[in-house]
Amino acid sequence: MSKGHYGIHGGQYIPETLMNAIIELEEAYNYYQNDPGFQEELAELLHNYAGRPSLLYYAAKMTRDLNGAKIYLKREDLNHTGSHKINNVLGQVLLAKRMGKTRVIAETGAGQHGVATATAAALMGMECEIFMGKEDTDRQKLNVYRMELLGARVHTVTSGTQTLKDAVNETMRQWAARVADTHYVLGSVMGPHPFPMIVRDFQRVIGREVKEQMLEKEGRLPDVLLACVGGGSNAMGLFYDFIEEPGVRLIGCEAAGCGINTAETAATIATGTEGIFHGMKSYFCQDQYGQIAPVYSISAGLDYPGIGPEHANLYDTGRAEYVPVTDDESVEAFEYLSWTEGIIPAIESAHAVAYARKLAPMMAKDQIMVINLSGRGDKDVAAIARYRGEQIDE
Amino acid sequence: MNRLPQVFSNGKAFIPFITAGDPSLEITEQLVINMAEAGADLIELGIPFSDPIAEGPVIQEADNRALIAGTTTDKIFAMVGRIRQTCQVPIAFMTYINPIFTYGTERFMENCQTVGVDVLIVPDMPYEEKQELLPDCLKYGVTLISMIAPTSQQRIRMIASEAQGFIYCVSSMGVTGMRQELSNNVEHMIKSVKEVKDIPCAIGFGISTPEQAKQMARFADGVIVGSAIVNIIGQYGEDCVPHVMEYVRGMNKATKQQYEKQQ
Structure with a gap:
């Protein structure tokens, strides 16, 4: 039934459209977490790349x-x-690749998580789209250019307060629209289970x-x-x-x-x-x-x-x-x-x-x-x- | 007394959605009464939320307009109370889990019962988390609706077996909003539901034209239309009532035509 609790907190409060995707993610994570090949490849990337x-x-x-x-x-x-964002991103993009996904999407605030995601996507040959609030694309122009340089498409989010929470909203909407080939690389220890656990483990x-x-x-x-x-x-x-x-x-x-x-x-x-x-x-x-x-x-x-x-x-x-x-x-x-x-x-x-x-x-x-x-x-x-x-x- | 049983007793059900307080609660009140007259079988009222993650741009903007106009959950309850003095159309609330939880789940359901809200639809509360709301829904006689999506697949059996009232079938991937093409998958989804449980199925997301309503009513028990109506409200503002009436009449007729043919 209800999963991923920390005391009274946590859970999986997301639309039905996304439920199978996060169940699939949890199953894949549980498998690869104990897979020596996966862990070796990640350790190698963390050492020689990051x-x-x-x-x-x-x-x-x-x-x-x-x-x-x-x-x-x-x-x-x-x-x-x-930044520390690369630790989580290398883990998640590698996991997405093993799951057979070909496209990653992510929200970003300061742009650090977006840059890290775009970097890992470039390295592992994945299509990448980043969602960033308009206020943040204005105050972090350099990072927007860095992401584009790395081959990502950056979408400016103009809904709501035009900052990080709105970028998360829009990434969730986009994930629901195209979930079969896409992994959402969530950037923090938040969101529905299993994300808080996966991101914490990678960090x-x-x-x-x-x-x-x-x-x-x-x-x-x-x-x-x-x-x-x-x-x-x-x-x-x-x-x-x-x-x-x-x-x-x-x-x-x-x-x-x-x-x-x-x-x-x-x-x-x-x-x-x-x-x-x-x-x-x-x-x-x-x-x-x-x-x-x-x-x-x-x-x-x-x-x-x-x-x-x-x-x-x-x-x-x-x-x-x-x-x-x-x-x-x-x-x-x-x-x-x-x-x-x-x-x-x-x-x-x-x-x-x-x-x-x-x-x-x-x-x-x-x-x-x-x-x-x-x-x-x-x-x-x-x-x-x-x-x-x-x-x-x- | 919950009014839900009457929704599907009148042939195929036409279920319009509007955001409460867009452009004002006075207009919402008129819209509900007039849409009931125009043949709506159940009216879905959206309680606006600052961050509606299952909505496309049209309803996002409506939520925004309603919140800027000062709409609150308390004012919406009061409005439903006023509507109930003259109009007994079945009413559903559609909102996200946070406005309910933060208001106090028990207090929310108790108020639903007091003013006469029959049904609750919460897009960010999947099967796994329904215990968050279900006990208080049962206690106060509010029917909590289960949703299924094109990605639900093997989950349909589990969801349908415990569903109450009707099942909200999400026609397409992504968020609410008008679409040119609707997937053929829905017919199959409904078949899967009916194998498990004899419960009405209403289809929402993407439906805007009478042709689409007719097409969906071939295999669904109800048709839910939101963005197309909210779009009319956005276009005409305070003067929207006659335009919405005309649209609802046409859609209701298209939905029910199919039923009459089948009879």
Whole structure:
């Protein structure tokens, strides 16, 4: 009967037209998950194509400057295509190919997931179409061009708020229209089961590596893990192998936009309520009648009114904490990491860096914090310049 | 008393859909009363949703217009209450699961019973998740409709065996909206249903012309038309009532003609 639950969250709330497709996906995933040939091919791609394992870098200057916990950065920004998104995409596109699909479609917010999907599609010879809200195609023009360069068709979504949630709506509609030869490469730990499980499993490599690298470098586990959360894939990938380690604090940083007391926010845990949308029961920013709120964040990748169901459950059980971080704080953190460590983070990841700046000084010097640097910030440079009142051409 | 049994007692059923509050609840009220007069056997009222993932552009825009006009679930309940003072046409609500869940499922169903909503259609609630709504539907006498799609195949048996009222057969892949060509697959889908259970089957998605209605009524028990009507409403706005009436009369006649021939 009902499947894919995390506490009271999760499920499969999608139109009947798509039910056989997600049942088929779950069956294929369960099979290939235990298929040595599939796993070998994926491991090979992650290593030689994506560049894994990603580095765990000790940020000495930042540590000295904040004068508290020892800070490590998990460098997902160094992956091929510049973010953690490639981990999930290589897995899903390889799976789609094994399932005999010839076409992949995907939503994208910041464009990182779209670029990763277009990349994997090019590599594996699949047809690729990407759906992106008009507001995002405007603020992430460079990524639109990158996707087209990689051979994908990019569709501008003009319905609703013209951002990530509307891109998801449109991709679901397009999937329902042509499901036989098409796989929907969902980009986060959200949507109907089995997507939250599949995406988490493919992103789990982040936390698994952190665990090994930490034991190697420090001989012990970290005290705090920090990651930004929109749908929550990079955070889930980092957290998952530490859920059973009660000494490790798990903290997700949500996009508060202009602040959680304003309407211009995307902080789902801080301001949302229980709902059922995009195939899952979870927390959503919505009004009393269940109309999904037009959320806002400077970060296109976190500009989403919901959160993955496993995060919702980690919040319910108290295992993970979720904190809001504003645009202002993130932009400052974006600049801070650039001149402190010489690393320009994605504006999404800068949300986690911003919270680290608050938390690290309150921690003891023998404590350790790991920040997931989920993506690189090249794509955001023009937007941050505009935020600072400077017009530059991309 | 649930009015659903009368829907299919009058030959082939014609089932129009409109979005409540598009362009205003006053017009929706007039449309319901007038469509009943024009021969509609069941009227589907869409409770507008911000993110209707099963709808094509025409109904997406109607939802948008209705929400901008300030339509809420409470105002729609009040409107159905007013309609019921003079009109006993069977009424269905069509909406997504979030507006129901967030309103409070039990409170929603209780209000349906109080004002006289007979049927509920929820496109993003598949068979696997129906326990989310079914207990409260049963408690308050609201018939929860099951849907089958061209991709349902082996699932039809399972879905049909537990279905109530009628089965909503989705004619085509994708979202709602007018289509030139309808698939031949539907006839086969209906046959599969009837093998399992003697339950009426109504076809929706893509039907807009009297010829299509006639063609579908050859093997279906009912014909559901949404986007074509919503399109007329979008075109004429506040002045849409006579135009919708005329269209519904024609479609109703086309749907029922087939039945009379068969008799």
